[in-house]
Each structure stands twice: as C-alpha cells, then as structure tokens.
Amino acid sequence: xxQHVLFIVTNAAVIGPQSRKTGFFFAExxxxxxxxxxxxxxxxxxxxxGGWTPxxxxxxxxxxxxxxxxxxxFRRLNRSRxxxxxDAADYDAILVPxxxxxxxxxxxxxxxxxxxxxxxxxxxxxTAVCHGPCSLLGVDLGDGTPFxxxxxxxxxxxxxxxxxAREDVPYELEDALTAEGAVYSSAANWQPHVVVDxxxxxxxxxxxxxxxxxxxxxxxxxxx
Numbered sequence: 001x002x003q004h005v006l007f008i009v010t011n012a013a014v015i016g017p018q019s020r021k022t023g024f025f026f027a028e029x030x031x032x033x034x035x036x037x038x039x040x041x042x043x044x045x046x047x048x049x050g051g052w053t054p055x056x057x058x059x060x061x062x063x064x065x066x067x068x069x070x071x072x073x074f075r076r077l078n079r080s081r082x083x084x085x086x087d088a089a090d091y092d093a094i095l096v097p098x099x100x101x102x103x104x105x106x107x108x109x110x111x112x113x114x115x116x117x118x119x120x121x122x123x124x125x126x127t128a129v130c131h132g133p134c135s136l137l138g139v140d141l142g143d144g145t146p147f148x149x150x151x152x153x154x155x156x157x158x159x160x161x162x163x164x165a166r167e168d169v170p171y172e173l174e175d176a177l178t179a180e181g182a183v184y185s186s187a188a189n190w191q192p193h194v195v196v197d198x199x200x201x202x203x204x205x206x207x208x209x210x211x212x213x214x215x216x217x218x219x220x221x222x223x224x
Contacts, residue, residue, distance in 0.1 A: 003220050004042045006091040007032075008112060008135070009080060010101030011047045013054040016168030023054030025099035028129050028209040029077070030068035032095060035213035041220065043073065044091070048105050048112065050082030056099050057206075064210075084111045088119040092220055097209070098130025098156065103169045107134035117141055120199070125219050129203035129212050130156045131169075137176055149181030152197040154204040157186040 007029060015022045036043055047053050060066050068074055088094055094115060096106060106112050112135050119126050121141060128135055133155035139147035156164075158174040166172075178184050186204055187193035193204040194211045201219065203212035 001224075002040065002042050003092040003224065004044065004090070005036055005093045005095055005216070006086070006088060007043060007045050008083060008094055008096045008106065008115060009045055009047045009053045009077065010099060010104070010106055011049040011051070011053060012101035012104035015100045015104045016165070018168065020100065020165070020168045021056065022100035022104070023056045024097050024101055025130060025206055026055045026058040026065055027062065027206045028097035028099065028132070029055075030062070030065040031210040032097070032129075032213035032216070033068055033073060034064040035210060035217055037073070039217050041217070045077045045080040046083040046086050047080040048083055048109055050080055052078050053080050054101065056101070083115060086115070088115040088124065089122040091119070091124060092223065093125035093127060093216060094119045095216065096128040096132035096135045098128075098132040098206075100131060100165055100168060102131050102134050103173070106132070108138045109135075113139050116147065120147070123199070125199045125201065125216060125223075127201040127212060127216050128155070129209050130205050131173060133177060133202050134173055137180060146180035148177055150183065151200055152183045152185065152195050153177065153200060153202040154185055154193055154195045154208075155202060156205055157189070159186070160189050160205060
C-alpha cells in the first residue's frame, strides 16, 4: 500500500528588517523529494496560505534540484494546498523543510501547530530540517508541556546562523529550542547531521536534507 508524506512549505518571500529575499531552501525540498519519490512514496504539498511557495538557493548544477525544478511535482508545489483545510492524520509523515521563510510564517503558526499535534497524537512521523524545526516551537499536545521538552533534536545552529542570517531572523533557533527544553545537538557548520528520536526526525542544515529523507524512508518501511 502506498505511503504518503505531507511537505509543509513556507509562503514567505521576504524576511527581516532589510526585507531579505527568501522562501524555502530549494535543496531541502528537492533532495527529500528525490529520495522518497524514487522509493514510491506519494508526496503532497501544503502551505499556511496555500498556492505559491517562493524558493531560495536553487542550484541547477545539482541533478536532483534540476530534475525537481522541471517536474510536475514542482508545478503542484506552486499550487500547494491550504494547510488549514487538511488533516495530518491522513498522511504517514509530515516534513517541514527550512530556508529562512519558515522563520516568518511557519514558526508559531496555529495551523502548523495543529498539524504537528495531530500527526504526533495519531502515531505518525514528524520530520523537519534546517530552520524547519521552528515549526516545533510552542507546540502543545494538550498538557501544557512544550512538545520538544526532553526530545533529542537538531536544527540550524547558532554558529551557522552567525555567518548566514543573524540580522534577518527574529531569534536564534538553537536558543529557542533549548529554551523549551529540547536536547539539542549539532555538527560542524554545513555538515550533515540528523537526529532520530523515536518518531521525531530532524536535520541540521541543507546538507542534512537527503540523509534525513533516508532516515524517514527507513522509518516508513519499518511502519509499513
């Protein structure tokens, strides 16, 4: 039976006091899509507002990115479904890609929170990469305890942000996650790092998107 993964993607095209151009980081959708699609996993795209999803850092020299850019799936992504009209329990997993865009409209979004809580409480896999774990901040499963408290995870590190977008983001993701009780870890800047803690799978940065997808695929197969 075909398994389904819901990608929750940003609609934000700019961020910060200088209106820096942003969106989702292209590799963080293209690389997981490549891994999952080739394994026969069905993928659907949602966003907070629905419709167009701006992107950043497209690299046409990367075969997986070029293939995705030219695919029907990319066209579907740009007609993404409105997240509030969907039920995360209809999918086997959700995946929140990064880029700076999520720090504008994914973080602390009530519909994103609802999707994560719904996925988690119905036994699904919850995955996020780079700035995508900002989606986990403020999630409450109903008992007032932060979702991330005591969970092992990663996300874009403070060291990486220092040279990348420190002036553009509203807060340091690493600090915010640890403030809610997450057991945070990271590797060297821009090196792959994936943390699996039960049904929660997180990746540190763009280089972690493909490896995260492989961990997600393994988990999906184990749950099939």
